Amino acid sequence: MKTVRLIQIFALILLAACSSQKSTPDFKIEFGKVSKHSVFSGGDSLSHWGGSVVKGNDELYHMLYSRWPKNIGWEWVNYSEIAHATSASPFGPYKFKDVALAERSTDFWDGSCTHNPTVHKFNGKYYLYYMGNIGDKKIVSVPGKAKINWTHRNNQRIGVAVADDPNGPWKRFDKPVLDITQGDSLAPDALMTSNPSVCQMADGKILMVYKAVGKKFPLPQGGPVVHMVAIADSPTGPFKKYPNPVFLEEGVRFPAEDPYIWYQDGRYRAIVKYIHNEGKKRLFSLVHYESEDGIDWQKAKNFMISDRSFTWEDGRMQHFDHLERPQVIVEDGEPIALICAADTIDENNVRHSFNVQIPLKITKEYNKQ
Secondary structure, three states, rough: OHHHHHHHHHHHHHHHHHHHHHOEEEEEEEEEEEEEHHEEEEEEEEEEEEEEEEEEEOOEEEEEEEEHHHHHHHHHHHHOOEEEEEEOOOOOOEEEEEEEOOOOOOOOOOEEEEEEEEEEEEOOOOOOOEEEOOOOOOOOOOOOOOOHHHHHOOOOOOEEEEEOOOOOOEEEOOOOOOOOOOOOOOOOHHHHHEEEEEEEOOOOOOOEEEEEEEEEOOOOOOOOEEEEEEEEEOOOOOOOEOOEEEEEEEEOOOOOEEEEEEEEOEEEEEEEEEEEEOOEEEEEEEEEEOOOOOOOOOEEEEEEEEEOOOEEOOOOOEOOOOOOEEEEEEEOEEEEEEEEEEEEEEEOOEEEEEEEEEEEEEEOOOOOO
8 A cells, every 4th residue: 555655656746847847848949031021220310229129008019229310320328319119010110109218417327328228018017127327428439430438338327217108108217226336346237237138037026137347357448247137026126136147158258248038938038149259259149048046047958049140031141240139029928029139331331220020939849858
């Protein structure tokens, strides 16, 4: 009798283990073919970058994205604003509607620039996370070569705006939702915080992975550039910072950028711009990380997603110098599209940037052992 009972217990344990394995599949993330109407650009007058999409109560898809005047060069760090466009389809075409977060007084921490939005709906409200800064607005780029205004760059902080509807109005706050660590010059984020990626955790808390720059290396550039984790009970904070950087690569000072995180099928997932060196060349690609708890991240089994290429509907493959700022559109619990910022450079060395919506194909691989 005891033997039979032991066999039953062992069978239940084995069944639970198999069920656990089946509930956490490995993802293989691939791109589908891209339609021409899935490109959203500012034409000859505006540079577009970094779009994020959420579905509204009006059944429209709302893109919050960065833009700035094209004729001033690659001056996103001091002249970007977050604008708003809509579409009846997640794949576009999108049409400009209004400016969501404009320049305001430099009495505010985000008065000069708003950039790199990521928008989410949590518990019936909409939350727009972004980078903001203040500075002298001085243009430092020269034709054909982008430079950076270090005052604006080093004043970058992370903010959140809140609305009942993605059409706005958006309530902005007088302070960042995630500031630098003050009073500790050795902190990984002692110089600046930027580029938030946010998702709701399985327990309802809010997980943030963010770009951090320290002061260990000489200013104004500072460094190293790493990514850190913070968690809050509420979408508006306060956020508790965790001490260990993530997405590290041995021997690389700036190994990753622009993560997008989400929770699905028992794991936290991230699509990340991956930066590695081959000789003296810095190479960029889009890759896949995963985590059990949102704090410790590892390379996924199917790590590589794209070498910055995709295929158009007519079968033509195109490779881009930049294909980054990945943002996932989730529909009915499944990722259906990846929004990326991309650009081309013409024969006159003029940079033309746009946001593109790329269909996603995700294969779930379950452990059969």
